[in-house]
Amino acid sequence: MNKVEEPPTPAYHSLYTGQPQPPSEPKFKTQPLFSSLTGKSALDTRNTIVPDPYHLAKVVGSTKSIITNTESLKSFGNPTLRTPAAGHTGGQVLDNFFHPNWYTLEAPTWLIYKQKALKPPVESTLVKETFDNELRTFERVSQTIRSFGPTTDLRRSVLSSELRNSVWFNHFGLKKLDAIKQAYYGPKEKSKSISETSREIQNAEDAMDEDRITDLIIPEANGNDIARSVEPVFKSGEIKLENLVYYRPEVASMIEELKKDKDIIKRSPSKIQKLISFDLLRLNKLRQVRFSQQSAANKNTPTTAEVVLYKKIMKLLTILLQSNVGQDQSFTHEVSKKIPVLLNEYPGVLPGHMPSSSSAMHKTARLAGVRGPYKKKKGFM
Structure with a gap:
């Protein structure tokens, strides 16, 4: 203080x-x-x-030595010097996220440490006070000590208060507005029994047989309600273009998969858990097959069968957690309904400074063929 x-x-x-x-x-x-x-x-x-x-303090000093003095984002690239083999991607992680024009942009001016030095004296009678230190001092740029922080304040240009307010509103403000809206219109039913869910599947089956257009309402994620069940709304005689925007073929395939396992879902929660475990094994098997058959040039995207299985597992977990069996158990923690799925694997490293050159080891003055001193042996008396 x-x-x-x-x-x-x-x-x-x-x-x-x-x-x-x-x-x-x-x-x-x-x-x-x-x-x-x-x-x-x-x-x-x-x-x-x-x-x-x-x-x-606007900057923090650093004792790292920087060999290159280039002022572009390309200079802060991959520190590894080994060239990748043919058919393999580069070792830098952010290569796919950087636009090519970003590499040509000039980086902000880095703080350069300077030190004072003396010029050699000028032996001339025409210049007075040639040996005065004030006339001989000059600033020399130090190449060994530089700072990673910029000298200019970029808060107003890069992260301004308006941008932070907009980010806060998009991440938290909309969720709060949605919560106030739901509190005003009344709470919705959070628990559904297995019989009600099977009844929804039966209604969806009848609607697909009659070739009706389904209006799939996909609500936004709000707070704790991360995943909600898709409620089909059937309307006859009207065609809305909004249905084409929210239409997902994977949802229809997921409903077909649930129709096949309708008898298992109606039995007991233990059967649903076994079905979820079996589908997780199938999802892992499809992922291993995709990784084994994929080349380095193609993009690592999941297949349609994997997406359908993923949505089916999410729906089964929702049915199990929102059923009466899941609600009766005394579980104080908040249960997440999302399954962690590996989307991308990056084999490289993050961009950083080039490694400093290692100092040469001091060589000994002793020749290689000369041996060390011998211990004197004690002679016999």
Whole structure:
């Protein structure tokens, strides 16, 4: 903690008394020196007042040596020097995410540490005070000490307060508005029995037999309700283009898979758990086959059968967790209905600085053929 004294107000002459008023008493303000102790918000654009002995640190010094002085994003690339073999992708992770034009953009100016040096004396009678140190000093750029932080403040251009507010609104504000809307219209039923779910599957089967257009309502993720059951709404005589936007062929295939296992779903929750385990093994088998048959040039995208199995497992988990059997158990933790699936594998490394050159080891002055000193043997008396 640091105690800051505010500057006193200047003394002024009063027109009535004719005598100068005494200055007011100085005010002291206690302020922490570390940013972790301050309660200042990241959206607050006001400057922090720091007393004279201290300054606001905009950059953090680094003792790493940088060989190249290029100022583009391409210079902060893959530190590995080995060229990948033919048919293999590059070792850098962010190659697929970087636009080609980004590599030509100039990086911000890095902080360069300078040191003062003396020029050699000038032996001339025409110049006075040639041996004065003030005329001979000059600044030399230090190549061994540089900083990774930029000297310019990029908060207003890259991460402004308007951008942070918009990100907060898109991530949290919309969810809060949706929660207020649901609280106003009334809570929905969260628990459904297995018989009700089988009745929905039977209704979907009848609708597909009659070749009706289904309007699939896909709600947004709101708080704890991460995955919701898709409720089909059937309308006859009207064709809406919105149905084509929300139509997913995988959902229809998933319903067909659930129709095949309808008898297993109606039996007991233990049968549903065995069905989920069996489908997870099938999903893992399809993933292994896809990885074995895929070349390095093609994109690693899941097949249609994997997507259908994934949606089927999610629906079975929803049925099991929202049933009366799952609600009766005393489980205080919040259960997630999503299954972790490996989407991409990156074999490379993150971009960083080039490794510093290792210093040469000091060679010994002793020749290789010369042996060390021998111990003297004690002679016999």
